[in-house]
Amino acid sequence: MKAGFVAIVGRPNVGKSTLLNRLLGQKLAIVSPKPQTTRGRILGIVNRPAAQAAFLDTPGLHTAKGGLNARMVQQALQTLSDADVALFLIEAGSPAIDSATRKALSQVTAARKPTLLVINKIDALPRTALLPLIDRWKDLHAWTEIYPLSALTGENVDGLFDALLKYLPEGEPMFPAGQWTDLSERDLCAELIREQILRQTEKEVPYSTAVVVEEFDESERAVGPRGLVRITASVLVERDSQKAIVIGKRGARLKEIGTRARVEIERLLGAKLFLQLHVRVEPGWTQSAKGLRRAGYEE
Numbered sequence: 001m002k003a004g005f006v007a008i009v010g011r012p013n014v015g016k017s018t019l020l021n022r023l024l025g026q027k028l029a030i031v032s033p034k035p036q037t038t039r040g041r042i043l044g045i046v047n048r049p050a051a052q053a054a055f056l057d058t059p060g061l062h063t064a065k066g067g068l069n070a071r072m073v074q075q076a077l078q079t080l081s082d083a084d085v086a087l088f089l090i091e092a093g094s095p096a097i098d099s100a101t102r103k104a105l106s107q108v109t110a111a112r113k114p115t116l117l118v119i120n121k122i123d124a125l126p127r128t129a130l131l132p133l134i135d136r137w138k139d140l141h142a143w144t145e146i147y148p149l150s151a152l153t154g155e156n157v158d159g160l161f162d163a164l165l166k167y168l169p170e171g172e173p174m175f176p177a178g179q180w181t182d183l184s185e186r187d188l189c190a191e192l193i194r195e196q197i198l199r200q201t202e203k204e205v206p207y208s209t210a211v212v213v214e215e216f217d218e219s220e221r222a223v224g225p226r227g228l229v230r231i232t233a234s235v236l237v238e239r240d241s242q243k244a245i246v247i248g249k250r251g252a253r254l255k256e257i258g259t260r261a262r263v264e265i266e267r268l269l270g271a272k273l274f275l276q277l278h279v280r281v282e283p284g285w286t287q288s289a290k291g292l293r294r295a296g297y298e299e
């Protein structure tokens with residue numbers, strides 16, 4: 001029996017969360033076209049007949065100047081140092097290796113873990129471009145393996161799982177067979193609401209927004225054929241102008257955010273959802289310890 005932790009690390013937006021969801025075969029981590037979507041460590045457990053791999057999705061490694069962003073990078077590096085194996089994700093077709101990428105690489109080197117280089121998004125690359133890309137990357141670190149795949153289409157993802165099994169330690173499963181994550185339904189729901197805000201707002205608004213579930217009422221969850229869950233959530237922003245954007249003209253934006261999040265949450269919970277959203281200004285919450293706590297980002 002093999003069992004261990006696999007950290008998924010890399011620069012923002014390379015597809016780490018998409019890969020986690022693909023490995024799990026269901027949606028756990030939120031995904032968006034904007035960088036810095038993931039804000040914390042996300043555990044997803046995959047069981048196979050003779051193996052348990054506990055994948056840890058992480059926030060993208062970037063240059064952070066304090067506050068929420070520094071906390072995100074810190075969590076990614078901590079997760080990397082706790083893991084047995086690392087997957088360093090890059091995206092095919094990304095331009096020259098810039099200084100931020102070099103820094104991320106040096107952080108992986110410092111962690112001294114067996115590390116596979118995973119080249120994601122090969123669906124978006126002409127096949128002839130892959131070999132030059134591998135050439136450019138192969139000597140930048142002592143990779144245990146180099147693995148091109150597409151997290152979006154699933155191409156080569158099963159092969160990745162088999163490839164990393166050999167680097168997992170021998171051991172009994174760490175989590176019971178039915179467990180797939182350690183996130184509560186409450187936190188998952190907050191994330192699904194935040195995902196819609198990321199997708200439906202622009203500029204700095206996504207980065208100034210947090211979602212806190214204030215009330216999660218399951219008293220009618222077992223009632224009727226599908227049951228009902230009632231959620232009241234606060235959307236935190238940093239400024240009045242951002243509040244106006246999130247609410248939109250006559251509340252249209254907030255309504256759309258709620259409608260789309262509801263579809264996703266009902267799928268997750270297997271119940272009907274009654275969702276109430278309130279927008280609250282919490283000045284500069286991303287920059288202070290107190291603000292981070294209020295937004296649900298405990299130390």
Ligand SMILES: Nc1nc2c(ncn2[C@@H]2O[C@H](COP(=O)(O)OP(=O)(O)OP(=O)(O)O)[C@@H](O)[C@H]2O)c(=O)[nH]1
Pocket residue numbers: 011012013014015016017018019030031032033034035036037038039058059060061120121122123124149150151152153
């Ligand atoms: N074409 C293509 N797009 C992909 C692939 N994997 C992910 N994407 C897209 O890349 C964008 C970022 O994906 P995420 O999974 O959120 O990336 P991430 O690395 O988790 O990003 P952060 O959490 O911000 O660090 C999304 O628009 C995805 O749909 C892939 O294999 N091919």
Ligand SMILES: [Mg+2]
Pocket residue numbers: 016017018029030031037038057058059
């Ligand atoms: Mg992510």
